[in-house]
Amino acid sequence: MAHLRPLPVDPLAEAKRQWQAHGWHDAAEGMSVVVSIMRAQQLLMARIDAALKPFGLSFARYELLRLLAFSREGRLPLASVVARLQVHATSVSSxxxxxVRDxxxxxxxxxxxxxxxxxxxxxxxxxLVEQATEVLNGEVxxxxxxxxxxxxxxxSIVARMRKNAGDFADPRPQPEPL
Structure with a gap:
Protein backbone atom coordinates (compact mmCIF):
# COMPACT_ATOMS: atom_id res chain seq x y z
CA MET A 1 0.00 0.00 0.00
CA ALA A 2 2.91 2.39 0.62
CA HIS A 3 4.32 4.18 -2.39
CA LEU A 4 8.01 4.79 -3.05
CA ARG A 5 7.07 8.13 -4.63
CA PRO A 6 4.10 10.38 -3.94
CA LEU A 7 1.16 9.91 -6.29
CA PRO A 8 0.87 12.63 -8.94
CA VAL A 9 -2.65 13.47 -7.75
CA ASP A 10 -4.43 13.19 -4.39
CA PRO A 11 -6.87 10.26 -4.83
CA LEU A 12 -9.04 11.58 -2.00
CA ALA A 13 -9.45 14.96 -3.71
CA GLU A 14 -10.35 13.08 -6.89
CA ALA A 15 -12.91 11.00 -5.00
CA LYS A 16 -14.51 14.20 -3.67
CA ARG A 17 -14.58 15.65 -7.19
CA GLN A 18 -16.27 12.45 -8.43
CA TRP A 19 -18.85 12.60 -5.60
CA GLN A 20 -19.72 16.13 -6.64
CA ALA A 21 -19.74 15.26 -10.34
CA HIS A 22 -22.27 12.51 -9.61
CA GLY A 23 -24.55 14.94 -7.81
CA TRP A 24 -23.81 13.87 -4.24
CA HIS A 25 -22.95 17.41 -3.15
CA ASP A 26 -24.47 17.06 0.33
CA ALA A 27 -22.36 13.96 1.03
CA ALA A 28 -19.11 14.95 -0.70
CA GLU A 29 -17.60 16.86 2.26
CA GLY A 30 -18.51 14.12 4.75
CA MET A 31 -17.12 11.39 2.48
CA SER A 32 -13.93 13.43 2.21
CA VAL A 33 -13.69 13.74 6.02
CA VAL A 34 -14.28 10.03 6.62
CA VAL A 35 -11.90 8.78 3.94
CA SER A 36 -9.21 11.32 4.90
CA ILE A 37 -9.30 10.21 8.54
CA MET A 38 -9.22 6.56 7.53
CA ARG A 39 -6.21 7.12 5.23
CA ALA A 40 -4.38 9.11 7.91
CA GLN A 41 -5.02 6.23 10.33
CA GLN A 42 -3.52 3.77 7.82
CA LEU A 43 -0.41 5.92 7.43
CA LEU A 44 0.04 6.32 11.19
CA MET A 45 -0.56 2.62 11.88
CA ALA A 46 2.12 1.70 9.32
CA ARG A 47 4.61 3.87 11.24
CA ILE A 48 3.48 2.45 14.59
CA ASP A 49 3.67 -1.14 13.31
CA ALA A 50 7.21 -0.54 12.01
CA ALA A 51 8.30 0.95 15.35
CA LEU A 52 6.76 -1.91 17.39
CA LYS A 53 7.87 -4.77 15.12
CA PRO A 54 11.29 -5.23 16.79
CA PHE A 55 9.48 -5.70 20.11
CA GLY A 56 7.08 -8.31 18.75
CA LEU A 57 4.13 -6.11 19.72
CA SER A 58 0.96 -5.10 17.98
CA PHE A 59 -0.51 -1.74 18.94
CA ALA A 60 -3.27 -3.55 20.89
CA ARG A 61 -0.67 -5.43 22.95
CA TYR A 62 1.33 -2.24 23.45
CA GLU A 63 -1.76 -0.31 24.61
CA LEU A 64 -2.61 -2.94 27.20
CA LEU A 65 0.94 -2.99 28.55
CA ARG A 66 1.10 0.83 28.60
CA LEU A 67 -2.23 1.07 30.42
CA LEU A 68 -1.03 -1.33 33.11
CA ALA A 69 2.28 0.54 33.39
CA PHE A 70 0.39 3.81 33.94
CA SER A 71 -1.66 2.34 36.78
CA ARG A 72 -0.52 2.96 40.33
CA GLU A 73 0.39 -0.67 41.09
CA GLY A 74 0.87 -2.06 37.56
CA ARG A 75 -2.41 -3.96 37.77
CA LEU A 76 -6.04 -3.36 36.92
CA PRO A 77 -9.27 -5.34 36.87
CA LEU A 78 -10.01 -6.78 33.43
CA ALA A 79 -13.27 -4.77 33.34
CA SER A 80 -11.33 -1.52 33.84
CA VAL A 81 -8.96 -2.41 31.01
CA VAL A 82 -11.93 -3.06 28.71
CA ALA A 83 -13.52 0.29 29.62
CA ARG A 84 -10.34 2.32 29.24
CA LEU A 85 -9.23 0.76 25.95
CA GLN A 86 -12.77 0.98 24.54
CA VAL A 87 -12.64 -2.41 22.87
CA HIS A 88 -14.74 -5.55 23.31
CA ALA A 89 -13.95 -7.77 26.29
CA THR A 90 -13.22 -10.70 23.96
CA SER A 91 -10.50 -8.68 22.20
CA VAL A 92 -8.92 -7.64 25.50
CA SER A 93 -9.03 -11.24 26.78
CA SER A 94 -7.40 -12.53 23.61
CA VAL A 100 0.37 -13.90 29.62
CA ARG A 101 1.76 -16.62 27.34
CA ASP A 102 4.77 -14.41 26.56
CA LEU A 128 9.35 -4.10 27.23
CA VAL A 129 6.70 -1.37 27.36
CA GLU A 130 9.24 1.25 28.49
CA GLN A 131 11.56 0.35 25.62
CA ALA A 132 8.71 0.33 23.10
CA THR A 133 7.43 3.67 24.40
CA GLU A 134 10.85 5.24 23.96
CA VAL A 135 10.93 4.12 20.32
CA LEU A 136 7.32 5.17 19.63
CA ASN A 137 7.97 8.58 21.16
CA GLY A 138 11.11 9.06 19.08
CA GLU A 139 9.85 7.65 15.78
CA VAL A 140 6.13 8.49 15.76
CA SER A 156 -9.71 19.44 19.25
CA ILE A 157 -11.75 18.85 16.09
CA VAL A 158 -11.63 15.07 16.43
CA ALA A 159 -12.52 15.35 20.14
CA ARG A 160 -15.66 17.31 19.20
CA MET A 161 -16.49 14.65 16.64
CA ARG A 162 -16.00 11.88 19.23
CA LYS A 163 -18.03 13.74 21.85
CA ASN A 164 -20.87 14.34 19.38
CA ALA A 165 -20.85 10.61 18.64
CA GLY A 166 -21.26 9.86 22.38
CA ASP A 167 -17.72 8.61 22.91
CA PHE A 168 -17.27 10.60 26.15
CA ALA A 169 -18.78 13.32 28.30
CA ASP A 170 -17.10 16.46 29.59
CA PRO A 171 -14.59 15.35 32.19
CA ARG A 172 -14.80 16.23 35.84
CA PRO A 173 -12.00 18.55 36.97
CA GLN A 174 -9.82 15.54 37.95
CA PRO A 175 -9.87 12.03 36.49
CA GLU A 176 -10.56 9.25 38.94
CA PRO A 177 -7.33 7.60 40.16
CA LEU A 178 -6.52 4.16 38.77
Whole structure:
Protein backbone atom coordinates (compact mmCIF):
# COMPACT_ATOMS: atom_id res chain seq x y z
CA MET A 1 0.00 0.00 0.00
CA ALA A 2 2.91 2.39 0.62
CA HIS A 3 4.32 4.18 -2.39
CA LEU A 4 8.01 4.79 -3.05
CA ARG A 5 7.07 8.13 -4.63
CA PRO A 6 4.10 10.38 -3.94
CA LEU A 7 1.16 9.91 -6.29
CA PRO A 8 0.87 12.63 -8.94
CA VAL A 9 -2.65 13.47 -7.75
CA ASP A 10 -4.43 13.19 -4.39
CA PRO A 11 -6.87 10.26 -4.83
CA LEU A 12 -9.04 11.58 -2.00
CA ALA A 13 -9.45 14.96 -3.71
CA GLU A 14 -10.35 13.08 -6.89
CA ALA A 15 -12.91 11.00 -5.00
CA LYS A 16 -14.51 14.20 -3.67
CA ARG A 17 -14.58 15.65 -7.19
CA GLN A 18 -16.27 12.45 -8.43
CA TRP A 19 -18.85 12.60 -5.60
CA GLN A 20 -19.72 16.13 -6.64
CA ALA A 21 -19.74 15.26 -10.34
CA HIS A 22 -22.27 12.51 -9.61
CA GLY A 23 -24.55 14.94 -7.81
CA TRP A 24 -23.81 13.87 -4.24
CA HIS A 25 -22.95 17.41 -3.15
CA ASP A 26 -24.47 17.06 0.33
CA ALA A 27 -22.36 13.96 1.03
CA ALA A 28 -19.11 14.95 -0.70
CA GLU A 29 -17.60 16.86 2.26
CA GLY A 30 -18.51 14.12 4.75
CA MET A 31 -17.12 11.39 2.48
CA SER A 32 -13.93 13.43 2.21
CA VAL A 33 -13.69 13.74 6.02
CA VAL A 34 -14.28 10.03 6.62
CA VAL A 35 -11.90 8.78 3.94
CA SER A 36 -9.21 11.32 4.90
CA ILE A 37 -9.30 10.21 8.54
CA MET A 38 -9.22 6.56 7.53
CA ARG A 39 -6.21 7.12 5.23
CA ALA A 40 -4.38 9.11 7.91
CA GLN A 41 -5.02 6.23 10.33
CA GLN A 42 -3.52 3.77 7.82
CA LEU A 43 -0.41 5.92 7.43
CA LEU A 44 0.04 6.32 11.19
CA MET A 45 -0.56 2.62 11.88
CA ALA A 46 2.12 1.70 9.32
CA ARG A 47 4.61 3.87 11.24
CA ILE A 48 3.48 2.45 14.59
CA ASP A 49 3.67 -1.14 13.31
CA ALA A 50 7.21 -0.54 12.01
CA ALA A 51 8.30 0.95 15.35
CA LEU A 52 6.76 -1.91 17.39
CA LYS A 53 7.87 -4.77 15.12
CA PRO A 54 11.29 -5.23 16.79
CA PHE A 55 9.48 -5.70 20.11
CA GLY A 56 7.08 -8.31 18.75
CA LEU A 57 4.13 -6.11 19.72
CA SER A 58 0.96 -5.10 17.98
CA PHE A 59 -0.51 -1.74 18.94
CA ALA A 60 -3.27 -3.55 20.89
CA ARG A 61 -0.67 -5.43 22.95
CA TYR A 62 1.33 -2.24 23.45
CA GLU A 63 -1.76 -0.31 24.61
CA LEU A 64 -2.61 -2.94 27.20
CA LEU A 65 0.94 -2.99 28.55
CA ARG A 66 1.10 0.83 28.60
CA LEU A 67 -2.23 1.07 30.42
CA LEU A 68 -1.03 -1.33 33.11
CA ALA A 69 2.28 0.54 33.39
CA PHE A 70 0.39 3.81 33.94
CA SER A 71 -1.66 2.34 36.78
CA ARG A 72 -0.52 2.96 40.33
CA GLU A 73 0.39 -0.67 41.09
CA GLY A 74 0.87 -2.06 37.56
CA ARG A 75 -2.41 -3.96 37.77
CA LEU A 76 -6.04 -3.36 36.92
CA PRO A 77 -9.27 -5.34 36.87
CA LEU A 78 -10.01 -6.78 33.43
CA ALA A 79 -13.27 -4.77 33.34
CA SER A 80 -11.33 -1.52 33.84
CA VAL A 81 -8.96 -2.41 31.01
CA VAL A 82 -11.93 -3.06 28.71
CA ALA A 83 -13.52 0.29 29.62
CA ARG A 84 -10.34 2.32 29.24
CA LEU A 85 -9.23 0.76 25.95
CA GLN A 86 -12.77 0.98 24.54
CA VAL A 87 -12.64 -2.41 22.87
CA HIS A 88 -14.74 -5.55 23.31
CA ALA A 89 -13.95 -7.77 26.29
CA THR A 90 -13.22 -10.70 23.96
CA SER A 91 -10.50 -8.68 22.20
CA VAL A 92 -8.92 -7.64 25.50
CA SER A 93 -9.03 -11.24 26.78
CA SER A 94 -7.40 -12.53 23.61
CA UNK A 95 -4.69 -9.86 23.74
CA UNK A 96 -4.15 -10.52 27.45
CA UNK A 97 -3.79 -14.27 26.87
CA UNK A 98 -0.97 -13.69 24.37
CA UNK A 99 0.76 -11.33 26.82
CA VAL A 100 0.37 -13.90 29.62
CA ARG A 101 1.76 -16.62 27.34
CA ASP A 102 4.77 -14.41 26.56
CA UNK A 103 5.37 -13.60 30.24
CA UNK A 104 4.60 -9.86 30.02
CA UNK A 105 1.51 -9.90 32.24
CA UNK A 106 -0.13 -12.36 34.59
CA UNK A 107 -3.74 -13.00 35.57
CA UNK A 108 -4.50 -12.73 39.26
CA UNK A 109 -7.69 -13.22 41.23
CA UNK A 110 -9.55 -10.02 42.05
CA UNK A 111 -9.11 -9.23 45.77
CA UNK A 112 -12.82 -8.43 46.30
CA UNK A 113 -14.72 -10.14 43.48
CA UNK A 114 -14.24 -13.86 43.01
CA UNK A 115 -15.75 -13.71 39.51
CA UNK A 116 -13.38 -11.01 38.22
CA UNK A 117 -9.76 -11.16 37.15
CA UNK A 118 -6.90 -8.72 37.58
CA UNK A 119 -4.23 -8.18 34.95
CA UNK A 120 -0.80 -7.46 36.39
CA UNK A 121 2.33 -6.29 34.60
CA UNK A 122 5.44 -8.43 35.09
CA UNK A 123 8.95 -6.98 35.34
CA UNK A 124 9.60 -8.21 31.79
CA UNK A 125 6.43 -6.51 30.59
CA UNK A 126 7.39 -3.24 32.25
CA UNK A 127 10.85 -3.31 30.64
CA LEU A 128 9.35 -4.10 27.23
CA VAL A 129 6.70 -1.37 27.36
CA GLU A 130 9.24 1.25 28.49
CA GLN A 131 11.56 0.35 25.62
CA ALA A 132 8.71 0.33 23.10
CA THR A 133 7.43 3.67 24.40
CA GLU A 134 10.85 5.24 23.96
CA VAL A 135 10.93 4.12 20.32
CA LEU A 136 7.32 5.17 19.63
CA ASN A 137 7.97 8.58 21.16
CA GLY A 138 11.11 9.06 19.08
CA GLU A 139 9.85 7.65 15.78
CA VAL A 140 6.13 8.49 15.76
CA UNK A 141 4.66 10.58 18.56
CA UNK A 142 7.24 13.39 18.68
CA UNK A 143 6.88 13.93 14.92
CA UNK A 144 3.38 12.84 13.85
CA UNK A 145 3.69 14.54 10.47
CA UNK A 146 2.04 17.88 11.31
CA UNK A 147 3.18 20.90 13.33
CA UNK A 148 2.10 21.54 16.95
CA UNK A 149 -0.56 24.12 16.10
CA UNK A 150 -2.15 21.83 13.52
CA UNK A 151 -1.91 18.91 15.97
CA UNK A 152 -3.70 20.91 18.67
CA UNK A 153 -6.44 21.91 16.22
CA UNK A 154 -6.80 18.39 14.84
CA UNK A 155 -7.11 16.83 18.30
CA SER A 156 -9.71 19.44 19.25
CA ILE A 157 -11.75 18.85 16.09
CA VAL A 158 -11.63 15.07 16.43
CA ALA A 159 -12.52 15.35 20.14
CA ARG A 160 -15.66 17.31 19.20
CA MET A 161 -16.49 14.65 16.64
CA ARG A 162 -16.00 11.88 19.23
CA LYS A 163 -18.03 13.74 21.85
CA ASN A 164 -20.87 14.34 19.38
CA ALA A 165 -20.85 10.61 18.64
CA GLY A 166 -21.26 9.86 22.38
CA ASP A 167 -17.72 8.61 22.91
CA PHE A 168 -17.27 10.60 26.15
CA ALA A 169 -18.78 13.32 28.30
CA ASP A 170 -17.10 16.46 29.59
CA PRO A 171 -14.59 15.35 32.19
CA ARG A 172 -14.80 16.23 35.84
CA PRO A 173 -12.00 18.55 36.97
CA GLN A 174 -9.82 15.54 37.95
CA PRO A 175 -9.87 12.03 36.49
CA GLU A 176 -10.56 9.25 38.94
CA PRO A 177 -7.33 7.60 40.16
CA LEU A 178 -6.52 4.16 38.77
Missing amino acids: TAERL GYIRREPHPHDGRAAMLALTAEGRT FTHPGINRDDATQLV
